[in-house]
Amino acid sequence: MLNSKVVITMKMHLDCIPCIQKQVLQTARLATEDISVQKQILRETLQVIQKSDWNTRTILLAYETQAIISRITGNNDPYSEVKVKYNKMILDLYPDLQKEVKNAKDSLLTVSKLAIAGNIIDFGALKPFDIKKTLNRLLKTPLTVDHSHLLRKRLSNAKSLIFLADNTGEIVFDKLLLETILQEFSLERILFVIKKEPILNDAMRLDAEAVGISSIPQIELYEVGRDRRDPNFISLLEKFDVVISKGQANFEDLHDIEYIFFLLILKCEVIAKETGLPEGSTLLSTGSRASNQ
Amino acid sequence: MLNSKVVITMKMHLDCIPCIQKQVLQTARLATEDISVQKQILRETLQVIQKSDWNTRTILLAYETQAIISRITGNNDPYSEVKVKYNKMILDLYPDLQKEVKNAKDSLLTVSKLAIAGNIIDFGALKPFDIKKTLNRLLKTPLTVDHSHLLRKRLSNAKSLIFLADNTGEIVFDKLLLETILQEFSLERILFVIKKEPILNDAMRLDAEAVGISSIPQIELYEVGRDRRDPNFISLLEKFDVVISKGQANFEDLHDIEYIFFLLILKCEVIAKETGLPEGSTLLSTGSRASNQ
Numbered sequence: 001m002l003n004s005k006v007v008i009t010m011k012m013h014l015d016c017i018p019c020i021q022k023q024v025l026q027t028a029r030l031a032t033e034d035i036s037v038q039k040q041i042l043r044e045t046l047q048v049i050q051k052s053d054w055n056t057r058t059i060l061l062a063y064e065t066q067a068i069i070s071r072i073t074g075n076n077d078p079y080s081e082v083k084v085k086y087n088k089m090i091l092d093l094y095p096d097l098q099k100e101v102k103n104a105k106d107s108l109l110t111v112s113k114l115a116i117a118g119n120i121i122d123f124g125a126l127k128p129f130d131i132k133k134t135l136n137r138l139l140k141t142p143l144t145v146d147h148s149h150l151l152r153k154r155l156s157n158a159k160s161l162i163f164l165a166d167n168t169g170e171i172v173f174d175k176l177l178l179e180t181i182l183q184e185f186s187l188e189r190i191l192f193v194i195k196k197e198p199i200l201n202d203a204m205r206l207d208a209e210a211v212g213i214s215s216i217p218q219i220e221l222y223e224v225g226r227d228r229r230d231p232n233f234i235s236l237l238e239k240f241d242v243v244i245s246k247g248q249a250n251f252e253d254l255h256d257i258e259y260i261f262f263l264l265i266l267k268c269e270v271i272a273k274e275t276g277l278p279e280g281s282t283l284l285s286t287g288s289r290a291s292n293q
Numbered sequence: 294m295l296n297s298k299v300v301i302t303m304k305m306h307l308d309c310i311p312c313i314q315k316q317v318l319q320t321a322r323l324a325t326e327d328i329s330v331q332k333q334i335l336r337e338t339l340q341v342i343q344k345s346d347w348n349t350r351t352i353l354l355a356y357e358t359q360a361i362i363s364r365i366t367g368n369n370d371p372y373s374e375v376k377v378k379y380n381k382m383i384l385d386l387y388p389d390l391q392k393e394v395k396n397a398k399d400s401l402l403t404v405s406k407l408a409i410a411g412n413i414i415d416f417g418a419l420k421p422f423d424i425k426k427t428l429n430r431l432l433k434t435p436l437t438v439d440h441s442h443l444l445r446k447r448l449s450n451a452k453s454l455i456f457l458a459d460n461t462g463e464i465v466f467d468k469l470l471l472e473t474i475l476q477e478f479s480l481e482r483i484l485f486v487i488k489k490e491p492i493l494n495d496a497m498r499l500d501a502e503a504v505g506i507s508s509i510p511q512i513e514l515y516e517v518g519r520d521r522r523d524p525n526f527i528s529l530l531e532k533f534d535v536v537i538s539k540g541q542a543n544f545e546d547l548h549d550i551e552y553i554f555f556l557l558i559l560k561c562e563v564i565a566k567e568t569g570l571p572e573g574s575t576l577l578s579t580g581s582r583a584s585n586q
Contacts, residue, residue, distance in 0.1 A: 014328075014331055014335055015315075015318065017314060017335060017339070018311035018312070018315045019311070021310060021311040025308065035307075038307055042307055043343060043347075050340055
């Protein structure tokens with residue numbers, strides 16, 4: 001259950017300032033090996049951050065600073081190779097993952113755990129990760145927050161689902177989650193939301209096509225821009241019977257919306273502190289206002 | 294043995310830029326609870342870093358940015374309470390540490406290991422630390438780099454020693470090291486070098502007095518300014534038969550000087566990469582040019 005002290009919209013914290021620069025540096029190193037160009041990117045990043053008002057949301061400043069890299073290097077998608085690699089890597093695990101779900105007592109909970117474990121594939125979180133270790137850990141232990149009974153209830157009466165994807169590679173786990181949901185519940189339509197423009201290793205149309213999500217008949221793709229608090233996007237969410245959101249950035253931006261089911265691993269000190277949950281926590285959780293259900 | 298690829302003077306790396314800001318933020322939070330003042334400090338830090346030439350040594354930029362905090366808050370020594378606490382905490386362990394050395398087969402190596410373990414008390418390294426765990430680990434395992442035979446040889450013919458201290462709390466271990474050296478070797482004079490001005494939790498005169506180092510008859514205190522590459526300081530080092538240096542910042546600045554014995558735990562990715570040794574490595578090592586001895 002989420003801590004009641006969670007603020008309604010998470011504003012940027014001072015700790016995010018150096019962290020954003022580390023993200024820029026990581027991406028810059030993928031975009032160019034030229035240290036003088038990396039230096040130029042970082043210096044410009046400092047300038048942009050220094051001039052920004054710091055009352056924004058972290059994700060918006062992350063977008064703005066990541067854009068410096070493509071502007072300076074001409075490389076619009078520095079994670080492109082990383083993304084192809086992780087899609088392939090998880091696709092190779094797919095038959096084993098399917099068996100795991102087939103043999104599970106509670107297939108919805110098991111497939112949700114796999115989808116949450118998949119959230120470890122996150123280059124934006126700047127932490128080294130081990131997918132197999134995370135999978136094993138999650139399968140053996142209960143989730144830190146488990147609202148799967150509420151998700152099951154919601155899915156039982158639902159015809160439509162909107163799914164906010166997070167990272168490349170991770171979406172292979174999401175595919176299995178959605179296939180399992182389609183087998184167990186009578187959903188007619190799923191909207192799979194990916195990013196319109198590259199940002200870190202976030203999944204895009206190309207990735208959804210590569211892992212075969214777009215070829216599932218009930219699933220349509222939908223590309224979203226940089227701001228998930230855009231009123232048009234929020235009203236889109238409201239048109240669906242069930243909303244599932246993957247990952248930390250979506251949680252950061254939308255956690256106050258009670259009807260959303262968030263699936264993620266907490267990978268950031270700041271958000272861990274805000275929620276009162278330890279880093280590494282695993283969540284299948286409704287938005288904070290629904291936490292007392 | 295140190296990797297031969299170690300550069301002669303470690304320049305600042307791009308990774309140091311966000312890291313310096315994290316140090317500032319940590320210190321700012323000790324100096325003031327007012328978030329708007331912390332914000333002002335961080336914003337000014339970004340400005341100072343953005344304008345600096347980045348071809349400097351990290352330590353100099355760390356000094357410059359830490360100074361912003363006292364300028365804005367009027368608090369000249371935000372770590373003062375932390376320092377008192379750690380001096381006391383390690384003094385409480387002193388009788389046990391003495392027994393450990395007394396019972397050791399090789400008292401110089403054992404007391405050196407304790408002194409290296411003490412280097413874990415480092416607020417500048419921004420990593421959580423556990424002193425007892427580090428002590429146990431070091432006593433049970435060999436050092437990553439062990440030039441203790443060279444140190445023994447050097448001490449056998451020596452009359453004078455200059456000792457570059459690092460952190461508060463840690464200096465209690467250094468006291469035991471120096472007492473052991475005085476018992477085993479016929480040294481007449483030891484100069485114990487502490488900082489003239491507060492910087493992070495680095496030891497100062499007050500700390501050396503609090504832990505009783507200054508009351509050892511053969512030991513004099515010497516206060517050094519911010520730049521250990523100052524030619525006057527380097528020529529002071531050369532006047533002594535043995536030079537022992539504690540900690541990572543001293544290593545970063547002076548590691549190319551072959552006659553210095555460095556005692557430290559590697560706590561920083563950048564320096565780990567430079568030396569080719571893993572993070573957490575424990576070193577009792579001569580400077581890089583003497584590594585083939």
